Amino acid sequence: MTPFVDVMLVLLIIFMVTAPLLTVGVPVDLPKTKAAVLNKTDEPLVISVNSKGEIFVQKAKVSKEKFIPRLIAVTDANPEIRIFVRGDKSIEYGRVMEIMGAVSAAGFKKVSLLAQLPTRRKNMNRNKKRKK
Numbered sequence: 001m002t003p004f005v006d007v008m009l010v011l012l013i014i015f016m017v018t019a020p021l022l023t024v025g026v027p028v029d030l031p032k033t034k035a036a037v038l039n040k041t042d043e044p045l046v047i048s049v050n051s052k053g054e055i056f057v058q059k060a061k062v063s064k065e066k067f068i069p070r071l072i073a074v075t076d077a078n079p080e081i082r083i084f085v086r087g088d089k090s091i092e093y094g095r096v097m098e099i100m101g102a103v104s105a106a107g108f109k110k111v112s113l114l115a116q117l118p119t120r121r122k123n124m125n126r127n128k129k130r131k132k
Helices: 002-022 067-075 093-105 120-131
Strands: 045-049 055-057 060-062 082-087 110-113
Touching: 045 067, 045 093, 055 067, 060 067, 067 093, 082 093, 093 110
Parallel strands: 045 082, 082 110
Antiparallel strands: 045 055, 055 060
């Protein structure tokens, strides 16, 4: 029984180390927000704009000129598909809005911005300071 437990612990450690590496997407430093989390079951399409202003549809880098045709091809021209736009917080706000405007102008109706939720601990500390 002891070797079995040892093997299981090793596998647990391996999965704990590799799980954070399995997140899909382009590394983007998202701004924080207090908005509620969306609980939808269907998988949205993610458009990312990194700190250099480069555009990615899912993980594939595309040029500004080929961005909308690529988006239409990937979505099969479905205007009801959910599209999330992720913009690095270090780029200009106008660049992200330019991308969102182009997506909306192409006929897509469900376009949303993504932001990183603040950690619960920080909010609790703020509330404690306010009460004092």
